[in-house]
Amino acid sequence: MACGASNDLCLECGLCCNGVIFADVRLESGDDAGLLRSLGLPVISANASLRPGVGEPNRKSKISRPRFQQPCAALDGCRCRIYADRPKYCREFECLLLKKVQAGLVETAAARRVIRATLRRAEEVKRLLRKLGDADEQSALSLRFRRMKQRMESGIPDAENAEMFSRLTLAVHGLNLRLGEAFYPRPGKG
Numbered sequence: 001m002a003c004g005a006s007n008d009l010c011l012e013c014g015l016c017c018n019g020v021i022f023a024d025v026r027l028e029s030g031d032d033a034g035l036l037r038s039l040g041l042p043v044i045s046a047n048a049s050l051r052p053g054v055g056e057p058n059r060k061s062k063i064s065r066p067r068f069q070q071p072c073a074a075l076d077g078c079r080c081r082i083y084a085d086r087p088k089y090c091r092e093f094e095c096l097l098l099k100k101v102q103a104g105l106v107e108t109a110a111a112r113r114v115i116r117a118t119l120r121r122a123e124e125v126k127r128l129l130r131k132l133g134d135a136d137e138q139s140a141l142s143l144r145f146r147r148m149k150q151r152m153e154s155g156i157p158d159a160e161n162a163e164m165f166s167r168l169t170l171a172v173h174g175l176n177l178r179l180g181e182a183f184y185p186r187p188g189k190g
Contacts, residue, residue, distance in 0.1 A: 013115045014078035019071035019140035020122045021183055026067040028088040033066045039082045041068045070140045095183040114182050121175040128168040145172050
């Protein structure tokens with residue numbers, strides 16, 4: 001998303017576009033949904049049906065603006081294929097870690113270590129999801145975890161899957177703590 005002078009950090013990270021930080025991005029006033037669709041973003045119209053997940057009913061959404069799901073279809077590695085035409089939210093978003101680097105509160109090398117550690121945590125979550133049978137790399141991690149939780153709660157898993165789900169739950173919790181500490185901007189705080 002918006003990276004300014006610290007673009008190199010964003011190009012190493014991609015967490016705001018790869019489905020780890022966000023499950024979707026809502027378009028804002030001035031965003032051209034038609035243009036974004038023509039550039040390959042699968043924009044979902046306001047009040048369109050949600051893509052149903054495992055065990056989820058196909059229900060109408062309560063959103064008031066069009067959106068697109070994460071991981072972003074325009075993400076290529078950690079680069080945005082539609083960078084010049086990206087939506088307003090993407091242009092304006094800066095994670096807490098980037099803001100701290102820009103303010104001189106965190107050194108770039110330290111930020112890179114945080115990014116690498118967070119990416120490893122996200123990969124561990126993905127690995128555990130795959131072991132439990134969820135290979136849907138086109139859905140955000142939070143949605144994949146929620147579906148897995150529903151699946152586990154809908155029946156009695158065998159001991160191996162129960163233990164694996166316990167490890168997944170701890171991994172998701174650890175990832176969410178890291179995201180909250182290092183990446184989520186705090187209202188009213190730089």
